[in-house]
Amino acid sequence: MVEQGIREDSHNRKGSRLVSVGLAAAIFTLIGILVAPHLPFSVEKSSPVNLPVVSQAGAYPVVERDGEYESPFVAVVETVADAVVNISAKSKTERMPWWYHGSNYQTSSGSGFFFREDGYILTNNHVVEDAVEMTVRTASGYQYDAQLVGRDPETDLAVLKVEPEDDITIIPFGHSDDIKVGDWAIAIGNPFPQQGLERTVTVGVISAVGRSNLHFGGGERPYYQSYIQTDASINPGNSGGPLLNLQGECVGINAAISSPSGGSVGIGFAIPVNLARAIVPDLIATGQASRGWLGIWYHPVTQREAKRQGLESVKGITIDSVVAQSPADDAGFKEGDVIVGFHDQPVENSGQFSVLVSTAREGLPTPVQIVRDGSHLTLETLIGDRDDARRARPVRATEEDDFVSEQWLGMELVNFTPDIARAMNLREADGVYVRRVQAGSAADYASITRGTVILSLDDVTVKSLEDVEEVLGSLERSTEHVSVIVLEPDGTMVRKVIRP
Structure with a gap:
């Protein structure tokens, strides 16, 4: 490198x-x-x-x-x-x-x-x-x-x-x-x-x-x-x-x-x-404040998705994926579902939705209104605790996917393999690769983008997901910011601060 x-x-x-x-x-x-x-x-x-x-x-x-x-x-x-x-x-x-x-x-x-x-x-x-x-x-x-x-x-x-x-x-x-x-x-x-x-x-x-x-x-x-x-x-x-x-x-x-x-x-x-x-x-x-957690990746609903689902307006959020063994997974949410209501309150956009979820109480039975293949359904979920979710072990993505990923602060992290390094015109493969970033997440707010390589976390060099797990396990629950050194997709090495 x-x-x-x-x-x-x-x-x-x-x-x-x-x-x-x-x-x-x-x-x-x-x-x-x-x-x-x-x-x-x-x-x-x-x-x-x-x-x-x-x-x-x-x-x-x-x-x-x-x-x-x-x-x-x-x-x-x-x-x-x-x-x-x-x-x-x-x-x-x-x-x-x-x-x-x-x-x-x-x-x-x-x-x-x-x-x-x-x-x-x-x-x-x-x-x-x-x-x-x-x-x-x-x-x-x-x-x-x-x-x-x-x-x-x-x-x-x-x-x-x-x-x-x-x-x-x-x-x-x-x-x-x-x-x-x-x-x-x-x-x-x-x-x-x-x-x-x-x-x-x-x-x-x-x-x-x-x-x-x-x-x-x-x-x-x-x-x-x-x-x-x-x-x-x-x-x-x-x-x-x-x-x-x-x-x-x-x-x-x-x-x-x-x-x-x-x-x-x-x-x-x-x-x-x-x-x-x-x-x-x-x-x-x-x-300090406690936060609710649902366990989904999502994006604002698009006009095309709204038409396909028969929505009256381009409002709501579309689920990209569901975290395994999360409250959303237990409640039966699926990829492609459009969430249009949370606790009987209309969902307007992703920013408002994140506020609604974060302010919900852990263990509170919460009705969530969704549209699935044009049909309106209500799923009841028990809200989880976000701090507990942060300490979760890595979960394997889909069965057809060979990657093991760590989901942390809105990033999906995978091992930085030689194949990925070659695609980025790099000779070495040190660090962990940011495969995806959730819109509106802490990582997104820190301007971390897909294709970024994380080289160090909290001033500790990381070369694999195991290293990431070890660092995350040592962080205090009250940690207010984490310093990371990253290699951006354009080859620039930058120090950034993520606020959990």
């Missing part, structure tokens, strides 16, 4: 320029580029917010209060804005120039909000990631040291806790599945309280739902994406603030904007609150 230098992958892929809206207060510039199912339980039962009823319809809704008409947004803001807090997170800078003699720490700023009366705060993971110290400033001006309860990079959510001295205002969770395109949306953030910009309020509408495959600056993007899009202005420092409906309920957590310039242009994104409903109890209980 030809010796060559290893470049660090910048993970630049075409797409909208998305910027995290957490802010580095020390230098007043953005961090990165602007940074954002059926659920069997709720985080906490909250009383509905007592607000005036909209009494007139028109271009702008109004409410009557004390004999006068006013915007309904006023009552929402007056009722819940005090729940929004500013979060300052201090993190250590890994690399500084040799000549720099200042502090090795930098401070970033974002938003969050109280959702429980005992001091729990919801925010974005990117606001507090790598923080060694966090301070929360409330609407009353008091500051508290915050404890990190749990965080989840795959959804970009995190939970903090403070010990408030007085009663606090909370924002109840609404239901993001109930929102419609065109609904009013209110975004509240608490950026730069030192500059007098506490509880900034902007208003817009829900522009779209279910946005996925969004690319973030620095190669980072949450694995599970089903964003709410809004034209309510979301600006630097607003990350983690609530997106509200006219009932004063949180329907989303503000997270990102698409911008060519770094400022708001009316394309903002919020994490649907139902995704938070699913993982927040895990974050509070264990500090």
Whole structure:
């Protein structure tokens, strides 16, 4: 194999320029580029917010209060804005120039909000990631040291806790599945309280739902994406603030904007609150989120497949293959089945489907609606645990296939044989070969493609599937990223990072 230098992958892929809206207060510039199912339980039962009823319809809704008409947004803001807090997170800078003699720490700023009366705060993971110290400033001006309860990079959510001295205002969770395109949306953030910009309020509408495959600056993007899009202005420092409906309920957590310039242009994104409903109890209980697992490879349904199956629209996902002895295999799923519903919720696309499966509870009997050869069927499956699936042994593919494959993080890996090496014009056959990559998987997000050869895994050289098994067996369940050195199909050797 030809010796060559290893470049660090910048993970630049075409797409909208998305910027995290957490802010580095020390230098007043953005961090990165602007940074954002059926659920069997709720985080906490909250009383509905007592607000005036909209009494007139028109271009702008109004409410009557004390004999006068006013915007309904006023009552929402007056009722819940005090729940929004500013979060300052201090993190250590890994690399500084040799000549720099200042502090090795930098401070970033974002938003969050109280959702429980005992001091729990919801925010974005990117606001507090790598923080060694966090301070929360409330609407009353008091500051508290915050404890990190749990965080989840795959959804970009995190939970903090403070010990408030007085009663606090909370924002109840609404239901993001109930929102419609065109609904009013209110975004509240608490950026730069030192500059007098506490509880900034902007208003817009829900522009779209279910946005996925969004690319973030620095190669980072949450694995599970089903964003709410809004034209309510979301600006630097607003990350983690609530997106509200006219009932004063949180329907989303503000997270990102698409911008060519770094400022708001009316394309903002919020994490649907139902995704938070699913993982927040895990974050509070264990500090990390558990994931459901079905055990299939799939792709978005094509127009040709939709016509062949007699579907009314090009929506759903088509099964490419079923993992042996997986929940899907036990339930009777077959290659070519089109999944159109999960737990009686319509499946729109692969991004939404991955969210639905991941937020399902392990062992939960789940009805899945499919179309097989034009016939509509419902298969009931018991959802598995994704972490257990990661430790699964390699499974043999089809009987006519001579390969033994390891399926890990959306990759199907096979031994890199001399025949494959010759096809790639290589003289040697070291490493393992990526035979297939699942769209929307962790490997896909790391820009690993079919035809890639993995040379090392977690800084350990791998020459066979047995080596891969040994490395995977040594990884901790809590591992947040795995470094790999790969030989890409064009012959370039690259170091990449996969986030399990």
